[in-house]
Amino acid sequence: MDTVNIRQAIAAAKSHEQATGQLARLMQARVSRLHHTIQLPPENIVPALLNFIIHYIDQVPEFIDAVDTIASECDITDYTEPVMQIAKEFFIQPPNLIDGHDGLNALMDESYLAHRLIEEVNDRFMSRYNMPLVPMDMTRSNLIIHHLIGEPFANQLDHAVHIIADHLQGGDLVLVPEACKVDRSSRWASDLQRWPCLVDNLSVNLLLNSQSARVLIN
Numbered sequence: 001m002d003t004v005n006i007r008q009a010i011a012a013a014k015s016h017e018q019a020t021g022q023l024a025r026l027m028q029a030r031v032s033r034l035h036h037t038i039q040l041p042p043e044n045i046v047p048a049l050l051n052f053i054i055h056y057i058d059q060v061p062e063f064i065d066a067v068d069t070i071a072s073e074c075d076i077t078d079y080t081e082p083v084m085q086i087a088k089e090f091f092i093q094p095p096n097l098i099d100g101h102d103g104l105n106a107l108m109d110e111s112y113l114a115h116r117l118i119e120e121v122n123d124r125f126m127s128r129y130n131m132p133l134v135p136m137d138m139t140r141s142n143l144i145i146h147h148l149i150g151e152p153f154a155n156q157l158d159h160a161v162h163i164i165a166d167h168l169q170g171g172d173l174v175l176v177p178e179a180c181k182v183d184r185s186s187r188w189a190s191d192l193q194r195w196p197c198l199v200d201n202l203s204v205n206l207l208l209n210s211q212s213a214r215v216l217i218n
Contacts, residue, residue: 003061006091009107010057016103017050023104024050027148035147053104053148056141057111063118063136064088070134080133082168083121087114097160112145113157120165 017023027049031040041048064084071080090110098109115138125133146154 003064003088006061006064006088009091010061013057013104013107014054020103022102023053023108026105027053030148030150033150038144038147049148050104052141052144053108056115056145057104057107059138060087060091060111060114063115067118067134076133079125083117086164086168087117090114090117095160097156108145109149109157112142112149112154113161115142115145116158116161117164120161121168124165 024046027046031045031049034040064087067080068077068084071077090113091107094106094110095113098106101109118136119138119142122133122136125131146158149157
């Protein structure tokens, strides 16, 4: 199974949205109830949200390809393959948790699961080896998608990600060779140049202060 299947699923969902406008209507209904930390543009709000969601979804196969390539070059596919396989299966065999969702709405859920799983495993890798597996940071986009999905369902998806990550970690993931750890840090710059999807660049800013967080969607 490779990302061709995922890209085909994404193309089909985009065609479904063009024909039905389903996700656009869903976002229109949710705009007034979105979390107060999300600052929306003054006009064309729904198109802005749809554009953000579609870019977020499009990044999943790009991200999986990037991680697969980096892991192969570093000879740690035994570590990454179980994670990438699950991320792919979210699209090919969606979990029962998202039954009743279809089109881009379903793919938004599936993409959130995939991005959050990769983020969680990357964080655990960093905790274990004091360095990330890949120099990725999707925190801002994941936060926004969490709010767009809405609670409590987004929390259920997060819980599913933690259960899966715990299971993977309990499966005795292989140790990473010392040479690879040294090599990884020296190659981050080239990784980011080759794989711009590793950077959270979806026209989003997250501004933090001691009182609140503001998310700006451009």
